Amino acid sequence: MNFCILSGRAVRDAELKVSRTSGRQYCMFRLAVEGMYRGKDRPKEVDFLTCLAFARQGEYLARNLKKGMKIAVVGTVKAYEREDEYGFKRPEVSIVVRQTDIFDRIKPRDPVEDLVDGDGEVLIPKEITQSVLKQIDATDIDMPDEFISKIGD
Secondary structure, three states, X not given: OOOEEEXXXXXXXXXXXXXXXXXXXXXXXXXXXXXXXXXXXXXXXXXXXXXXXXXXXXXXXXXXOOOOOEEEEEEEEEEEEEEOOOOXXXXXXXXXXXXXXXXXXXOOOOHHHHHEOOOOOEOOOHHHHHHHHHHOOHHHOOOOHHHHHHHHO
C-alpha cells in the first residue's frame, strides 16, 4: 500500500506550473519535515520533499501556501526518472498530494485591493455612489456637469 502522512513547513511559496508533456497545470512546493528527537548530542534531521498537487487542490495551494506555513499532507509516494540537461536519467521521488490542511492562518485579502483596478484608479461600487448622491444634492456643489453625470451612472 502506497500511503503517507507528512507534516512540515513550506520551504518557499507554492508555484503553479504547466507540464511540458501533457500541458496540465500542477502546483509544486517543497516541504521541510523534521525527524524525531534523537537526544542532546544529535540534532533532528530535516528532510526536504518535493510535493505535487493537481487540479483544484493545486490551484488552491498555489494561491494560499506561502513560505514558512505549517501544512499537513496526505498523499502517495511517486518514484520516477527525470532526464537532466546533460541527458542523464536521474532518480526522483515526489509526494503526490491527495489532501492537505494548512495550520497557519491565511491572511485575508485587503478589501481595499478590490476597490482599485490595474491602472490604480479607485473603483467605487454603483450602490455606494447612488447612496451618496441621494444624501446630497450634487447639483448644488461646484462640480462640472460631466463629473456629476459620471458619478450618477
